[in-house]
Amino acid sequence: MSESTAVRTAAADAGWLPGVGTISYGGDYNPEQWPEEVWVEDVALMREAGVNLVSVGIFSWARLEPQEGVFDFAWLDRLFDLLHDAGIRVDLGTPTAAPPAWFYATYPDSRVVTRDGVVLGHGSRGMVSPSSPDYRRACERITRALGERYGAHPALALWHVHNEYGAPVSDSYDDHSVRAFRTWLQARYGTLDGLNTAWGTAFWGQTYGEWDHIGAPATSASVVNPAQRLDFARFTSDALLACFTAERDILHELSPGIPVTTNFMATSCPSMDLWRWAREVDVVSNDHYLTAAEVRNHVTLALDADLTRSLAGGKPWILMEHSTSGVNWQPRNVAKRRGEMARNALSHLGRGADGILFFQWRASRSGAEKFHSSMLPHAGTSSRVWKEVVELGGMLSNLAEVKGSRVHADVAILWDWESFWAQDLEWRPSVDHSHRERIVAFYDQLWRDNVTADLVHPEADLSGYRMVLAPASYLLTDAGAANLTAFTAAGGTLVVSCFSGLVDENDAVRAGGLVAALHDVLGVRVDELLPLREGETLALSGGRFDGLEADVWSEDLVVTTADVAATYASGPAEGEAAITRNVHGDGVAWYTSTRLTGAALTAFLDGAYADARLVPERSLPEGVEVVRRRSTDGRSEYTVVLNHGTEDVLVPGAGRVIVGDEVDGTPRVPAGGVAVAVSEIG
Known part of the structure; x- marks a missing residue:
């Protein structure tokens, strides 16, 4: 075990947040926006609301290091002492998501360059190029200074590195990133022959003879090599992760026993492979904000929470940010109604969160987020929101015994960021076929049936589940396909939706044809993809599917060992198999070659439930x-x-x-x- 791993293990083994014996409750606190006399009022109101944990310093780099190498910690010292005296623990942020103006002026070549070649400037939020040596050096300096000063402070419960990596920008096409990408490619492929083979560069004459000829996949005359785009997405996730681990290792060195986290955005920031990231944090934390335009946004909230619990490996996690009411960046920032904040908070808690925090404590008077809701709104303590904040604090104080308990799931849904990156590239068979829509559709049916689900990587251990769903596994590695096949053979129920298993890790169709990786377990082959015109629907025939409809997609199936559960009664594959069920070893694999929604999706999962010996709970009212x-x-x-x-x-x-x-x-x-x-x- 390396020294860094040993330090990290010690921090993780310290248990939940040191000194925290109940459900954590609080939010982001930005006292630098207010005169110090307000701080005393804030702390008194925090106690009234039941707040026991606040995140501070996340956007404070300019205040903490007003000139390069010159630090001002006096104000933060006073704040730490004030919070500690009130019994409120601190989640201390490293402010590396908000470089000061002096950094941009001193190191202009560190600025993010977009895929279209636009250089982004100062004045917003977000980071500079993650591959910039000057940025990384500055991050390490401020992190070390904070660790040396506060690493042993009795109020400190958690370190919070950066803020929402990947938001609002993740990939950068600057010169530093191009050089780092080449180094990353050399480590991945070893030789140019290996790279050319993996990328299929014989197509369109793209073969490379020198490493220095490879650039980032910037905007070009037409569609850029999809394998190159996919690798750049992997590189970007790794570059951001390297920034995190560098800060984390400093904090482990200087503040042993205090866990280190960074706040994920599990389903809303798709630029990071969080399966890899989750292995590097001591405690998983996540930010979630309702999408106001979604009528059933409480369902996608639940999906986000289940994914976060799954990233945590079933261990308790922290809801680091959500909103008390409306947010400020959506086209229509709908306010939450009476009781909605508590429902949102307790849905996260019920799905494994042992910390419920908000952005932010006190509403800002200035800046881009002045219309974002807060625990203490502009209207003050007479407001409905404040009263609900106090009520929620009381609820959570009564739930201390829930802390540390776990959620069990018999069902897993496959979730793979690399597959999503690949499927989202240009020139796919139908713009109407979305991996996000498919996963949400399947998850929504499980939610209606009160069937709890984990989210898992295709290569993860599946032995603890009765049923595994693959609603959107466009990219499937050989190891992933073998894992699903073995799960089914051992007695599991596998459910696969259309456009899954199409390509390997290089976004290449396998030599055996479409869906070749799953031929044996599904008992079918796909001869041709048959996407539909916009608005077109298909009729199904057979058993429980008789008279039901599907849309968007169909396929020309060749049935080998499977039984046909439904056929197409209309459409380009009329009369051919649409839905199949195949016995493989001791288990069963279901496949739909079309997009199922509503009653058709319910019927499809009912068949799988029966095989998995699961009983959906439909006795309670809708909602x-x-x-x-x-x-x-x-x-x-x-x-x-x-x-x-x-x-x-x-x-x-x-x-x-x-x-x-x-x-x-x-x-x-x-x-x-x-x-x-x-x-x-x-």
Whole structure:
């Protein structure tokens, strides 16, 4: 074990946040925006609201290092002491997401260059080129200074490196990045022959004879080599990760035993392979904001939370940011209604979060986010939002026993950023076929059925699941395909949707043809892809699918060993197989060659549920969300009920209510309300 790994392991083994024995509650605190007399008021109100953890310093680089190499920590010293005296722990940020104006002026070649060649300047948020040696050196200097000064402070509970890596920009096409990309490629392929083979450069005469001839895949006359684009996405994720690990290692050295995190944006910032990142943080944390335009955004919130728990390997995690009400950057920033903030918070908690934090504590008067909601709004303590913030703090203080409990899932959904990067490139068969839409559609059906799901990488250990769904696995490595095949042969139920298993890790179609990697387990071949015209639909025929419709996509299937569950009653493949079921070893694999929604998707998953011996829970009214956590000793189960509907609901069998109301021992959850109950098991 290396020294760095040993230090990191010690930090992780320290348990949850040092000194924190309850659910963490609080948010981003930016006191540099306010005169110091306001700080005293803030801390008093934090205590009233039940706040026990705040994130500070995230955008404070210019205040902390007003000139290069000249530091001012006096104000932060006073703030630390003020928070510590109030019993509020600190999540201290390294401010490397916000380089000061002096940095941009001194090191102009460190600025981000877009794919179109535009040089981005100072005055917004975000970082400079992650491959700039000057940027990395400056990051290490400010991180070391913070670690030396606050690494042993008794108020410190967590280190928070940077802020939302990859947002608002991730990839840079500057000269530093081009040179670093070449070095990365040499490490990956070793030789130019290896690179040319992987990229298929014989196509369009793109063969390279010198490493220095390879550039970043900037905008060109037509579509740039997709394998090169895919590798640049991988490189970008690795370049950002190298920035994080450099800061993390300094903090482990100077502040042993204090965990280090960085706030992910699990489903909304697609530029990082978070499976790799999650292995490098001591505690997984995530930011989530509702998309106001989505009517069922509480479902995509749940998906985000389940993905974050999965990145944490099932361990507790932190919701580092969400909003008390509206945000400020969407076209229509819809405010949350009464009770929605609590439902959002407890959905995250029910899906494994042991920390519930917001952006931000006090609403800013100036700047781009002055219309972003906060724990303490512009309207002050008389506002509805403030009263709900205090109510939520009271709820969470009653849920200390939930801390550390885990969520169990019998179902897994495949999630692979590399596949998404590849599928999102140009010249795919249909602009209407989206990996995001497919995953959300399958997840939404599980949500309606109150079936809890993990999100997993295709090469992950699948042995603990009864059913694995592959709604959108366009890119599938040989190892991933073998893993799915072995899972099915061992008795699992595999569910695969169209346009999956098409290419290998280099975005190349396999020699065996379309879906060659899954031929054996699915018992079908795909002779031709048959996307539909905009708005066109297909009729299905057979069994539970008779009279149902599909859209967007179809395929010309050749059935080898599978049974046909449904055929096309119309469309380009009329009369041919549309949905199949194949027995493989001790398990079963289902395949749909078209896009299923609504009743057709319900029918499809009903067949898979039966094979997996799973029973969907459909007795509760529409809009009632039920999630469960189990104590690590297996003796207690915590049931979180969120009523997104318009009618009150009783939830029998949930146990003793610890948050919310009950009627004759049964949780009663009013429309828009929440409840948490505990039952003894085993």
